Amino acid sequence: MLLSIANVHKSYGHIHALRGISFEVAEGEIVTLLGPSGCGKSTLLGVIAGLEEPDIGDIYWDDRDLRGLPPHKRGFGLMFQDYALFPHKNVQENVAFGLLMSKWHQREITERVDEVLELVGLAEYGNRAVATLSGGEQQRVALARSLAPGPDLLMLDEPLGSLDRTLRERLMAELRSILRQMEQTALYVTHDQEEAFALADRVVVMNQGRAAQIGTPQAVYQKPANAFVANFLGMSNIFQGKVQDGLIRSPIGDLPAPDEAEGTIMLLIRPDIIRLDGSGPKQLQGRVLSRSFRGSLCRLEVEIQSHSLTFDLPSSVTNLPRPGESIVLDYDPTETLQILAQ
Ligand code: ADP
Secondary structure, eight states: OOEEEEEEEEEETTEEEEEEEEEEEOTTOEEEEEOOTTSSHHHHHHHHHTSSOOSEEEEEETTEEOTTOOGGGTTEEEEESSOOOOTTSBHHHHHHHHHHHTTOOHHHHHHHHHHHHHHTTOGGGTTSBGGGSOHHHHHHHHHHHHHTTOOSEEEEESTTTTSOHHHHHHHHHHHHHHHHHTTOEEEEEESOHHHHHHHOSEEEEEETTEEEEEEOHHHHHHSOOBHHHHHHTTOOOEEEEEEETTEEEETTEEEEOOTTOOSEEEEEEOSSSOBOSSOOSEEEEEEEEEEEEETTEEEEEEEETTEEEEEEEETTOTTOOOTTOEEEEEEOHHHHEEEEBO
């Protein structure tokens, strides 16, 4: 592993921003830190960049201990949402700035600037004043500037946060392909699940200064480890239940228990693995409270035993039930019911 973070704590007065977080980043890997505002993402980046010192914990790059090493000696690059290009310099000068500071030779600077501008699709833009560029183009200049020195690790803090949705989606795809092409090891901070999943080889889901789950986007989505992660990913059908005689006694009735389940458990009823075609093998009965169209999905709020549950069905399903109608939901317990860690 290249970057290794172990049991890092950081407090500001009585605010415990990082509470023992550990994870690793391998060479060429893109890892995203995903979590709600205030969970410690920026603090963690600051600690890795050397802008903050951890109270305790280890930070290694290969076998080099980074604690106490000033930011400019770490060889890392940072790109923020507020990327602050120099408004009076042109594109080329903005991208060249860090290289000049690091005393590169002029010929190498020119070559490198051309190379990274080509990479971000701005080969013809070198002489343009940055003030004349669109938001998306400025973002690409900022990316070119942070890539130019060839940082060992590139850290990106919500870099697409200020852009509109269409542009964000396009830049997300571009960014991924650029980072891949450069084999750039990267740490990407976002509160946006879609962005995190689209970019990452692995995601670290953060909650209150700790890693709530670490895994590939698929693994995290398919098997959220605990109620926090499930909720954060928009899966809210979570109930406490008790396993007795092969059944989960739950507030919405008795449900089949997986073999390994015992005692008091936290149960997730997945909103996305459900059918209406009578195919079973098990069924839940309820009444539709509301129905909302979300593009490719249609979200149903369903009352089951006085509890409100949410289910997402493909909008292409014919005869989607209307509010007030009774509904029979088909499910396979092995797919739809998941036990969460408490
Ligand atoms: P995120 O980036 O996930 O939004 P932050 O790392 O910015 O979270 O913040 C984590 C917690 O630490 C928050 O409660 C925040 O208010 C607090 N915090 C961050 N920086 C400072 C600081 N310089 N002084 C005091 N509290 C801070």
